[in-house]
Amino acid sequence: MATRHLDEIDEQLLAELTNNARVSLVTLGNRVHLSRNAVRQRVERMERDGIIGGYTLTPGKNSKGGRPIRANVFVYRLDRMRGELVLSAIRAIPEVVRCDILSGDFDLLLAVETETVERMQAVWEQIAALPEVANTVTSLTLATPVNRHKVNAPAEG
Template sequence: MRPLDHIDQQILSELKSNARISHADLGGKVNLSRNAVRVRIERLEREGFIKGYTIVTGAGDSDQNITTALMFVYRHDRMRGGDVLHALRKIPEVVACDVMTGDFDLLVRVEATEADRIRQIWQQISGMSGVRDTLTAFALSSVIRKDRPSERVIR
């Protein structure tokens, strides 16, 4: 894997600002042809500089609020509890999962438009064969939410 040159860095910067930009428009911004931009993006994906793409949704015209819950998950076996992680990856409302030290094993962040959906997810997680126990806390409000520059990867 070769290091990023200034054009690769420009391409990543532009994609972070607007992941939907066309190859032609991006090429105009970095002074390359549409095809040359496409080739560079494919290489950046292949080499892991671009790990994927995602959509971040907003409330749109509605006043839809997001309910956030943190679930502390205790597994039966910390070392061989991969089945729980695999199952968590399949739940769309699970937006983050961290393996922790200390008393509990996993910290799972769940975001849903309804508290009842979080209850359903809690039941699903609690019922997993590898889960020994859970503790759930609902967030009352979010006062600080940052994207760290080093983590602004287009997923």
């Protein structure tokens, strides 16, 4: 499948949706001077083409717990080549928002987000208790001075 070039209107729609994924199609249409249906068709095409990979919720400052607790968990598996059981178990933990397979000392890097430190500990215990996990190292995020979320970053499975 050939990758379709994004035009200026597509880029504007992506910028608007990145700023507020809940913006109505009518409002988007008014901002880019297209009908609601034309905007819907463009958004659906970008979803089909993988340009829009999904929508997410970011808790606001007034939500329960406020800012989420974030941590990076480095995981070393007992069997680096046949560690699918670990990956399957990690996929089932909703607080794991990202899992990267690494080169080097550790096999996996997990990005974990929870509402409380207690839940973070429970998630860590769940991961560390997996029979195929040899070791973990966990680092809590204290601050995020740079956060460059790439819209077109490839998702790998």
